[in-house]
Amino acid sequence: MIQECKTSKAISGMGHSMKRKEDARFIQGKGHYVDDIKLDGMLYMDIVRSPYAYAKIKSIKTEKALATPGVIAVVTGRDLEKYNLHWMPTLMSDTQMVLPTDTVMYQAQEVAAVIASSRYAAADGVEAVEVEYEVMKPVMDPYKSTDPSSPVLRTDKKGKKDNKIWHWEVGDKEKTDKLFETAEVTVKQEIYVPRIHVASIETCGCVADYDKVNNYLTMYMTTQAPHAIRTVIALVAGHVGLTEEKIRVVSPDIGGGFGGKVPVYPGYVIAIAVSFLVGKPIKWIEDRSENLQADSFARDYHITAEMAGTKAGKIQGIRFKVLADHGYTDASANPSKFPAGMFSICTGSYDYDTAFVEADAVYTNKPPGGVAYRCSFRVTEAVQGIERITDRFAQTIGMDPAAFRFKNFIKKEQFPWKSPTGWSYDSGDYQLALHKAMDVIGYDDLRKEQVEKRKKGEIMGIGICSFTEVVGAGPSKDFDILGIKMFDSAEIRVHPTGKALARFGTKSQGQGHETTYAQIIAEELGIPAENIQVEEGDTDTAPYGLGTYASRSTPTAGAAAAVAARKLRDKARKIAAYLLEVSEADLEWEPGKFSVKGAPEKSKTIQEIVFAAYTNHPPGMEAGFEATHYYDPPNLTFPFGSYICVVDIDKETCEIKVRRFVAIDDCGNIINPMIVQGQVHGGLTQGIAPAMYEELIYDEEGNILNGTFMDYLVPTAVESPHWETGHTITPCPHHPIGAKGVGESPTVGAPPAIANAIVDALLPYGITNIDIPITPYKVWKALKEKGVVKAI
C-alpha cells in the first residue's frame, strides 16, 4: 500500500488513486481552452514583432496594412500613449513597454498590433506593416552588461546610470570568508543554469471582451493567477474607468502553465485596450515561435559555487555568487521581498552553519523574465548549484558521493532545522530516501559494474541528487506579490442533498485539482469525492487567491479546503447532537457519520446532517452548510527526495543514454498516489530537458538561434526515459493534512542527477564539469580536449 487510507473507496478521501474527474472532457475533445472561445462579432489580433534586439524605431507605416482586405486597425505605441497605456508594471515592480514609442529592446518584441476580421487577415496585415529601424549594437553578455563601455539600456528610468537591477545577499559574509581562508579543502565551480522556456503545448492567448454599455470587461485568458491579474488590470486601467468591480477574469482550461502563464504579457494588455476602444471582443493567440521568442524565459543564472570542508568529508560551509540575466526588464514573478526567489535554499540537505549567498541582476537585450518554471522561485538553480558542488567536493577528496551525502545529511532528529540562510526546514528523513533509491537501483552492484566497464574502456556513470525544496509560498509575514499577501482560499457549499460545490483561488493547469481538492474535502467530511464539484478560475465566483505556481496549491488552498471542511464538521457535530438529542461530547466521528459513543446504532450520516441544516436546523443556529477559509500558512513546506541516474556514453558517437533513473520523492502525506506519481513523471521529463536538450541560444547580434519547435528540443517519448518512481512519507508537521506539494520536485531534482551521472562517467578522463544541457557534442569536445577522442 502506498499510503494508508482512512476512508472507503466509495468516499475516496486521501491516499486513494482516484481516477481524475476532469478527464472525461479532455479525452472526448470537450476541454475548453482559450482558443476554443468564439464570441459574436469577435475580431482577431496579430502582432508585428521586432527583427532586431536593439533598435530605434524611425517610422511605422500602416497604409498598406490598412489597405489589406479584412484589416480593421493597426495599433502602435503612439496610439496607446494617448491613453497612458503604453507602459505596464511587471510583477516585480519593474516596468515594461506594452508597445514601444521609440526603441525596441529585444528581438521579437511587440512593435504594433493588427486587428482584423479573421486570423488570416490579421497575419496578412502584420506582413504589410512597414517599420523602419535604426539598428544598434545590443548588450547580450550579462558579464559585459555592467562594463562602463556598455550603453545604459533603461534610459526610460530617470537617472539610471548602469544596467544593474538589484543586489541581494544573505548569510554571514565575514564568517564565511574566514572559513574559506582556513578550511582544509575548498572547491570552486562555475555553473551555468541556461536560459530555457516552459514551452507548454498550449501557447498564451486571450479573448478580451469589453461591453461598452455596461462598462464591463470579461477577460478570458491563459493565466495561472486570475485574481492577481484582475487586480493588475485594475491598477493599469483604473484611470480609464476599468475599476476592479468592472473586471471579470476567466481562466478556462489551461494547456500547461509551468510558471509561464503567471506574467502579464503585452499581448493581453493590447487586446484589452483595443476591445475597450472598439467595443468588440478581441482574440489574440500566440504562435509557438512568438511564445518561445518573446514570452518570459526561465533560469539564466550564472553561479559561482564554492564549498569548504574537511579532508575527512565534513562540509563546513558554502559561498555562492550569482549573476542573473533578466533581459530587458525584471519580469519575474517572485514574492516582493525575494528578488532572487528562494535561491538561498542552496545550502541543500546538509548540516553546516556557515554560508554566504549573493546575487546581482542585470539588464541585457534579451526578452524579459525570468519566470519560476515548474520551480518555487529559483529553487532549481539553487539545487543545481549545491548538488553539483557537493559532487565536486566528494570527487576532490575521493569519496563516494552517496557516502559523502550520508555523512553530511541533516538528521531526522535535527528537524525543525534552521538553515544558515534563515529557513526553518519543517521535517525530513534524507537518509531514508537515499537508502531507498540506492536499494531500488542496486547502487553497490552498479558501482562494481562501473569498475569492470572502466577496465574495458567503456564509459558509464552514476549520479545522485538529494535535494531539498522549499515551496508553498507563503506566510503573509514575508510573502506577497505586489503587496498582496500569498494566502489562498477555499469556499465549500454543501447542497441540501449532501452534494458539494467547492471553489478555490488557485487554478489547475493539468495538476488535477478537480480530483485532489475533492479528495481533501471527502477525507474531512466523508462526502464522496465523486459528489464534490470543484471550480476555479473565474474571479466572479471563486474566492480571492494568488493562483497556482511554485507548488503552492496543496500547501495553501489544499490547507484552506481542509480547514473550511473542518469548520463544517464542527457545525455538523452540533446538528448531529441536536438531532440525536445528546451532547456534542458524546459523539464520535468516523468518515461520513457521527454516532453516539457506546451506542453506534444511534448515528447520523453527513448527508442526513446536511439535509437538516436546511430543513431542521437547531434553534438559534444559522441555516445552510457553507464555509470559507483563507489560509495563511505558518511556514513554507520542504519536500525532498533522492534521485539516482545511470548513464552509458558511447565512446565513438558520444551519445548519452540514460539507462535507468530512480526517483524517490517525499512530499509528506499523499492525497492521490496516481496523481503524485504522474506529476513526478512529468517533472522528470522537464528535468532531463534542460539537462540534455534545451537552451535558448542567442548570437552576438541578439538573434535567437532556436526559437521554434524545429530546433528547441522538447523531449519526445524517445528521449524521455522509462522513469522508475517511489516515495517515502514524512508528514508536514504544520500543514492541516500533512502534505507538502510535489509538482516541482522532479524538475528541480533531475538535472543535477543527470549532470552528476555524466560527469561521474567522464571522471577517469579528468573531466570535472560540463554545463547543462550536456549534449553529445559537448561530451565529444571535452573528450577531445583530453585527447581521448580524435578530431574527425
Add this chain to the structure above:
Amino acid sequence: MEKEITVTLNGEEKTLTVEPRLLLVHLIRENLNQTGTHIGCDTSNCGACTVLLDGKSVKSCTILAVQANGKKITTVEGLATAEGLHPLQEGFKENHALHCGFCTPGMMMRAVELLEKNPNPTEEEIRWGISGNLCRCTGYNNIVLAVQYAGAKMRGEKLPSTEPIFV
C-alpha cells in the same frame, strides 16, 4: 478564388467554400467548430493537431483544407461510439495518461493508427510510434501504459492493472 470542398467529418458530410490557403486544422476548428483538435506549434513538430484523414494519422496543420476535399476526417470527437468510449480514451483515463489534456486528442489519434498497424506494440515501438507528438506534462510513461491498455482491450485480452507502481 474561394473553392468549394466536401469533406466527411466524423461521419457527417459537409460542403463549404474555403480559401485555398486555409489549413485543415482551421477548417476543423473554426469552420466546422470541432475544437477538440488543437494547435501547439507552427512548424509541424508537436502533433497536437493530429487527425485521421482517410484513416491515416496526419498533422492537420500541415495540410490544406482543399487537400482534404472528398476525404474522410476523423477527430477526437469521432472516437467514441454509441457503445461508449474508444479503448484509447478509456486507456488514457484509467492510466492517468493526461494532465492538461492539450496534447491528448492528437496523441490518441496518432495511437489509433499505431495500434491498427501494430496491435501489440512493445514499449519501444510505442515510444517511437508517438515520437511525432509532444507532451509537456506527463513524462510519457503513462501514455505508453495507456496505449498498451487499449491494445489489450482491442485484442480482447485481460486488461493490465492500472494501479500505479510507486514503490
